[in-house]
Amino acid sequence: MTSPAPTRRSGRWIERWEPEDEGFWEATGRRIAHRNLWFSVLSEHIGFSVWTLWSVLVLFMGPEYGLTPADKFLLTSMVTLVGAVVRVPYTFAVAVFGGRNWTIVSAGLLLVPTVAAYAVMEPGTSFTTFLLIGLLAGIGGGNFASSMTNINAFFPLRRKGWALGLNAGGGNVGVPVIQLVALAVIGANGGPRVLLGIYIPLIVVAAVLAAVFMDNLTTVKNDAGAAKDAARDAHTWIMSFLYVGTFGSFIGYSFAFGQVLTNQFGRTPLQAAYLTFLGPLLGSLVRPLGGRLADRYGGARITLWNYVGMAAATAVLVVASMQKSLPLFVSVFVVLFVLSGLGNGSTYKMIPGIFQAKAFAEGLTGEAAVAHGRRLSGASMGLIGAVGALGGVGINLAFRQSFLSYGSGTGAFVAFLAFYGACFALTWAVYLRGSAARARTRASQGAAEAKAQLSYAEV
Template sequence: MTAPSSSITTRKGGRWIEQWDPEDEAFWKETGEKVAHRNLFFSVLSEHIGFSIWTLWSVMVLFMGPEYGLTPADKFFIISMATLVGAIVRVPYTFAVARFGGRNWTIIAASMLLVPTIAAFVVMEPGTSFGTFLVCAMLAGVGGGNFASSMTNINSFFPLRKKGWALGLNAGGGNIGVPVVQLIGLAVIGANGGPRLLLGIYIPLIVVAAVLGALYMDNITSVKNDSGAAKEAVKDPHTWIMSFLYIGTFGSFIGYSFAFGLVLQTQFGRTPLESAYVTFIGPLLGSLIRPVGGWLADKYGGARITLWNFVGMGAATAVIVVASMEKSLALFTTAFIVLFVLSGLGNGSTYKMIPGIFQAKAAAKGLTGEEAASYGRRLSGASMGLIGAVGAVGGLGINLAFRQSFLSVGSGTGAFVAFLAFYAACFAVTWAVYLRRPATSGATAMTASEAKTQLSYAEV
């Protein structure tokens, strides 16, 4: 599966590809596709373990019974801080790919996962202070950064026509790290094992991911940090609009992944084992369907899929509100799992929109061919880290909303009402910016060219 020696050269710092043009179909068929798929596979592996470590504390809190002396609000705050750090580190992780190389940074990022895992292994016992647990959870946030660097790296390997599928598969494979750590946690709880057993399982897996990245991944020489592109992306309103929409999709996915088991324990009195039996199902299905969201976006347009996906998320949330008020565990659990599935689908469709939007902007500027593709890559690559970071902050908002709702009314109903209103706002923004047909009459009528540009966003 290695590329011809003429395409990959070795220099100080590891394997570097000097020439890379995935938009050239001949190059893609002869060399590029095999190399891209190999890097995608090992990128998914590293990101997968990163997600597991990031969401580790969604399982840890299930082990923390009364002997730990923590209230439900304390536990929600612990997982909130893990979410926050995971969101913040996504920004520097995005730029680290160009600074160090995709392969090299994968090795570094994977190795860094040992820090929170070993720290938790040392302190995980009754009598440890709340502050210590909080610091360990914050250290686990580095796992959230792996997503940003991995997506930025893989975005460079694939042509535009394949990005929806590739980014969806990369993200979905990483997202599966959430249900996997929860499944392993279920097995450990079921076997009457302690949290240190769970942590001990992951320490060697982290080492394996780092070693395999070193052996089989590549850096691309042409991928460089472009401060001009970063500044342009920050100033572009679409970066912030997509950040808002990504809060609705990925923010929901990661926020619910952290909170699902704790909500079942706190609101419905489930035991750790009873919670663990169902906690993993939603994140698993949401992860598996993410590539489908990317594929549907490739076929029908990301904006269209995203729009109707928010309708579905709103409907599922409304059912959850009813189930919460009626104290129906079966209906609550079923609707929550459906909401997970829709959040995963929306993750794929929204992330596919990013390169498409900037490609459409390139066309609006009159750019064509490689010049247009280059512009699209520059701006989409620069914006992805920021969008991913802001989206992950949505997970923090969800966990803090749950914390406040349980403190105020003793259930998560208030939080879900707020989420329902937010999904309605996401629907409105998606329609207004990317699907609404512009007016073409009167003094403020758009030119035909402007109207065509507006309408082209429906295809992103």
Template sequence: MPEPAAAEIAAATPAATRRGGRWIDAWDPEDEDFWRTTGERVARRNLVLSIVAEHIGFSIWTLWSVLVLFMGPEYGVDAAGKFFLVSVATLVGALVRVPYTFAVARFGGRNWTVVSASMLLLPTVAAWLVMEPGTSYGTFLLVAVLTGVGGGNFASSMTNINSFFPLRRKGWALGLNAGGGNIGVPVVQLVGLLVIATAGEGHPRVLLAAYAPLIVLAAVLAWRYMDNLGPVTNDTGAARESVRDGHTWIMSFLYIGTFGSFIGYSFAFGLVLQNEFDRTPLQAAAVTFIGPLLGSLIRPLGGSWADRWGGARITLLTFAGMAGATGVVIAASVSGSLAVFLVGFIALFALSGLGNGSTYKMIPGIYQAKARARGLTGEAAAAWGRRLSGAAIGLIGAVGALGGLGINLAFRQSFQSTGSGTAAFVAFLGFYAACSLVTWAVYLRRAPGTGGGGAPAAASPRDAREQHAYAGV
């Protein structure tokens, strides 16, 4: 039976429009009366359950960041091979985000959450079967490919939750959803630490056994308590329009710098400590969870600050801080100071978490501002903004996740060439500087005559309105 809140919503529409199951056919979160009486309660319930499923998805996606710590010399895989394993998982997780985004509208947010959560059993069982010395490297690569499905859960979850909440609450809701999911990274690393500390490095199957029932639980909870939104449909026109829109690619570039850094460093942290500072698996596992944990916990704060002061401002400060923290890491790497290295690296995680929250707040804000600049008002502007931002979120999330691939490939090349990660960090420093410049130039610099100077003249009055509208979005 539907929950009372879902039943109340269903009663507001003709029964003929119902498709069976937990479908809601009327949903207008921008209507304050609807939101206060019914919408908020339903949205919050779906948010909580979305976080649970996404959390497990992140844990499985980043499983190899822990499994490589169990792979001693008897496995016959060197540091470059381990970096490539985690790179493969990162790549697949990024690519599947695009179809996962459209699956929400095709099958329903609740229905797809059940399916995507259940699919996490495939890589978990596969890893259980192969995690032992003597397994071929090609087999490990295949299992790493399977773990990539966990990365897609983020895109479908964010697309789904974006539809449940009004614009004024999207920064908080999306930040909380993403942050709760991101915590799956440090949690799987903590569980891995516990297994290594108690059972030893030779028992990776204990870690896998712990996650199988959690995957089943996430799927059951989604099936029992989540809802599908009938008004959410795949809009191929919106998808094509978002691909042609320059802001989609600009935000993808910025998201490479925030989320790409977070997920890339999450995969690589333990391996960097082992190869840069000769840490044992237990010593590496004892600290690798700290950075992802802080980055996950602080992400909702980034969204909340963006709601209050503007996503672009928070994002610019984030990239400036990440550049500074990278400078600290480079200095520590050159001098061989583990303590300073850890401070700088963990600061990178925290700052990337803030940026993750602020960039995702910017996405709906940009398209809302674009709608107003084009003369749309009220519900028409809100509907246009939701349409374009919903289509853009999946693509931005997919491209951003590819930043994690770039980070791990950069580390692989750096360690192969020099035996150190310093060269990779120098490249990252330059990238964060570029992200800072783009954020300021596109979203904070105002057009002439609108309160700032230095920007080139707009090509048309509408271009000028749009440039002004984006300032501080």
């Protein structure tokens, strides 16, 4: 028997949405969910490009702009900070306005920082003005949170790792794409206004396509209680810490990589641009793979071993930085980007799984457990995404202090190595310790009890 189609009302609202129902999903849900996913990716992609705009604009800003390396690191740090903070209200905007409606608004808002930067980007503009205009670009970071919350509601739990990884990865690709566009502009002897002029019409296109092709879900209702419940749950803050290590690394390194190459290794802006895009590109493309691996093997396991790899890569970067070996430094930095992308996918897959596991542990079953998990995971994503993005602020401030104190980024890398070790320990202690014993327990118990004993290693 075929499940009935989604119930619709005017304004592209869908009232009935049951992705966990296999019949519903195969009949109509899959097609609608994927259509919303693709146009969500486009809007988030442009948002990431605008957010990381200043990571490439500072490469255009030579001595005639009068900015020191510390000024540039401070500028990019503040842009990252705003992007982190606005993720919280952007998350709940989906429930207030609807996923489609907020995608249109959030895409349109990107015109503000882009047009403003176009107006002031010239030598003689004060650092304070650049800082204020740069802060506006931070709103591009909010698009990620609203997009992830929206797409989380469209897909069944068994497919969330892939869908969220693809959505986030497609958005993350906005970082290397704007770096590649900047490379082309610099190579053609174009100025920063050429780069900004390219993105203004793209923003309009993203907003129009969202209006034409996306949908709102009435099942994603505004629930202030969910935000409070998510904030009170320890797992929200544990996952926030872990996400600092993965996404915080990705966005922080994306902002800082070019500046490290120019300040520590003496590369010109054009030479730096040739190198900076590769790491963010591969880190973005591999994010869906992190989600897919987490779907298959468990997000906690993938995350744990990913931190081992990130720590090892960082240790090599310390050596490369001390020896001033550019080939080793760049190649290992690219590996670190790839690992951060894998970890982004695996950590975000863990979030819905954790809250679903808690629902089973509390005795909920069926649709009640699904609804409970979706409610808390959607609310927690904004908080986790916001705190995770703060890692990018920390990375840029760490580099700023390291260059001020030591004249290189070595001190910052040592701090990052210690942090990845802490992330490894926390992942093991909370989500994997004793999982083997729980697995043996599940093997000897009935199916009902097994659900209640669901191991977090499986999330």
